[in-house]
Amino acid sequence: MALTDEAILKIKSMIRSGELRPGDRLPPEKELSEALGLSRSSLREAVKALEVIRVLDVRRGDGTYVTSLTPDLLLDAMSFVVDIHQDASVLELFEVRRLLEPAAAGLAAPRAAACDVEHLHGLLAQVHATTSVEDLVAHDQVFHRYIAELSGNAYLTSLLETLSSSTLRARVWRGLSEEGAVERTLTEHRAIVNALASGDAALAAAHATVHIDGVAGWLRRAMG
Incomplete structure (x- = not known):
């Protein structure tokens, strides 16, 4: 599995478990990468990917937040990944x-x-x-x-x-x-x-x- 895909799965696991909830701000990059056992570059690419499929919202100068995760956003994210992987x-x-x-x-x-x-x-x-x-x-x-x-x-x-x-x-x-x-x-x-x-x-x-x-x-x- 590519490192970026591994990072994406770990962030998604945090969301599923409730460790990260809709509207929550992600911990600082250094702290999160160490907690997940990932390089900062892999984490950065994972965040970009999850931003593209609207699971994360990157606010310049403010931080990275979990989106509202409303059904329409989740449906779009799901279809994005299914299109490619299945x-x-x-x-x-x-x-x-x-x-x-x-x-x-x-x-x-x-x-x-x-x-x-x-x-x-x-x-x-x-x-x-x-x-x-x-x-x-x-x-x-x-x-x-x-x-x-x-x-x-x-x-x-x-x-x-x-x-x-x-x-x-x-x-x-x-x-x-x-x-x-x-x-x-x-x-x-x-x-x-x-x-x-x-x-x-x-x-x-x-x-x-x-x-x-x-x-x-x-x-x-x-x-x-």
Whole structure:
């Protein structure tokens, strides 16, 4: 089990046991990490993940609180995790993306003009080591949509847009739970852009395959 997942389970256990109640403020990071036997970095990532699914509320300059845990919030949190860890259809969506994303990149390679490559490099420059997971996933969406549009096939572009929207939650969770997700994504995106710049359709398709495989592989492991 990933350290972040372990940290999430320990915090959830505190909530279930009543040690942390709706509206309670979490103990200071150092105190809580020692109590749970976790590193502060693992605890920090767990808090971010639980904030995304609305179990925790991080108030800058004030502290981190358990949310109201009303049924609608809990239902949203539950569906978020179920989507990723139990619903095999999410993995099937990534398997379809693995077939179509390389095809789009291969079609885009001979069509990508210098201005297109420059635009893609500009997108990459907007992402850096401190980019949030949500911003990283938003960048990923824009990046892949642009390449799909370069393929010149409107039907393929539409299919990929639907697949991309349907796998957002899994991609956010991967960014939260896998160390180095920002750097890995940027490296793989740069490789795709460089292949497009050279006009090499086979190479662009290969790099797109590696990129999608990375997320699909993480998802398989997460589903256990």
